[in-house]
Amino acid sequence: ETAVFQTPNYHVTQVGNEVSFNCKQTLGHDTMYWYKQDSKKLLKIMFSYNNKQLIVNETVPRRFSPQSSDKAHLNLRIKSVEPEDSAVYLCASSLRDWGYAEQFFGPGTRLTVL
Amino acid sequence: QQQVRQSPQSLTVWEGETAILNCSYEDSTFDYFPWYHQFPGESPALLIAIRPVSNKKEDGRFTIFFNKREKKFSLHIADSQPGDSATYFCAALTGANTGKLTFGHGTILRVHP
Numbered sequence: 442e443t444a445v446f447q448t449p450n451y452h453v454t455q456v457g458n459e460v461s462f463n464c465k466q467t468l469g470h471d472t473m474y475w476y477k478q479d480s481k482k483l484l485k486i487m488f489s490y491n492n493k494q495l496i497v498n499e500t501v502p503r504r505f506s507p508q509s510s511d512k513a514h515l516n517l518r519i520k521s522v523e524p525e526d527s528a529v530y531l532c533a534s535s536l537r538d539w540g541y542a543e544q545f546f547g548p549g550t551r552l553t554v555l
Numbered sequence: 556q557q558q559v560r561q562s563p564q565s566l567t568v569w570e571g572e573t574a575i576l577n578c579s580y581e582d583s584t585f586d587y588f589p590w591y592h593q594f595p596g597e598s599p600a601l602l603i604a605i606r607p608v609s610n611k612k613e614d615g616r617f618t619i620f621f622n623k624r625e626k627k628f629s630l631h632i633a634d635s636q637p638g639d640s641a642t643y644f645c646a647a648l649t650g651a652n653t654g655k656l657t658f659g660h661g662t663i664l665r666v667h668p
Contacts, residue, residue, distance in 0.1 A: 472654055482642055484599065484658040496653045531598060535654055541587050541606070542654065546598035 443467045445547035447532050453553045454522060462517045462550045464532030472496075473515040474544065475507060476531040484531070490515055491537055519552075527554045558582060559647050561659025569667050574632040576662045578645035583626065587648035589656070590619065590630050592641045599644060603630070635666045 445466045454460055466473060474497075475487040488507040489497035495507065504520045519526060529549040535542040561578045568574045578588075589604035605612040605619045605628065612619045616635075621628045632639055642663050646656040 474654070482593075482661045484644060484661075486655055486657075489653055489655060491653075497655050537654060541604075541648070543589075543601045543604075544654070544656065546600065548598055 443469075445532055445534055445545050447530075447547040447550050449550055450548065451551045451553075453555065455555050456524060457521050460519050460522055460552065462530055462532075462552075464515045464517070464547055466513055466532075466534040466545070466547075468534055468536075468545060470534040470536045470545075471512050472535050472537045472542075473509070473512070474533040474535075475515065475517050476533060476546075478529040478531055478549070480528070488515075488517075522552070522554045524554050527552055558585075558649060558657045559645060559659045561645050561662055563662060564660070565663040565665070567665045567667065568635050570635060570637060572635050574635045574639070574664055574666070576630045576632075576643050576645070576664070577627065578629065578659050579625075579627045580647050581626065582647075582649070585647040585649060588619070588621065588628050589646050589648075590617075591644045591646065591658075593644065593661075594641045602643070632664075635664075637666045637668050640664055640666050 448463045472491045474489045490509045493509045508516045531549045532547040533544040535544045590602045591599040592602045593599040603614045607623045610621045616633045618631045642661045644661045645659045649657045
């Protein structure tokens with residue numbers, strides 16, 4: 442099956458803990474993204490990688506750090522989570538085509554910070 | 556800074572009517588405008604997209620109308636069906652070499668049978 446896969450589906454944790462989310466795509470794409478979707482459904486890009494290289498790094502708190510081992514994987518680590526980090530984190534991928542390519546989204550990881 | 560504005564926040568239409576969703580943008584260098592839809596419990600998925608070389612793009616019941624001069628574009632859903640009920644996001648490519656999309660806040664569309 443070719444798609445964007447994310448783990449875990451849900452994660453509940455307490456303020457100050459560290460969490461890691463995984464994303465893998467089997468679509469053969471070379472660009473991957475992390476988005477945050479808040480409770481009001483607003484979608485905001487956080488990071489983008491092309492062939493393991495960081496190409497977009499939006500203004501996000503420094504406790505967020507992406508990690509890419511190869512072009513098919515892009516993980517997200519959050520050190521010392523805060524209540525405002527509660528959201529759905531969506532991973533996406535595309536085939537870089539001067540930016541006009543369709544982005545395919547994974548199912549998301551819902552983070553709840555108590 | 557809000558670069559893509561979307562309205563209305565929510566829209567209710569009857570089955571068979573045309574739903575019209577609106578977006579505007581600020582930067583005239585943006586040159587790719589996709590619409591994504593997101594069904595409850597699912598992830599966003601591309602519906603239709605347009606580049607400003609055209610002022611109209613059709614795909615079945617879905618049509619984008621684009622006004623470059625006024626920096627506005629809209630999605631028209633003809634013959635709306637209850638299955639069209641979803642959140643619709645317009646977006647603009649704000650980073651041509653990076654694939655960076657900036658999304659509007661979304662329009663929640665409800666189609667009543």
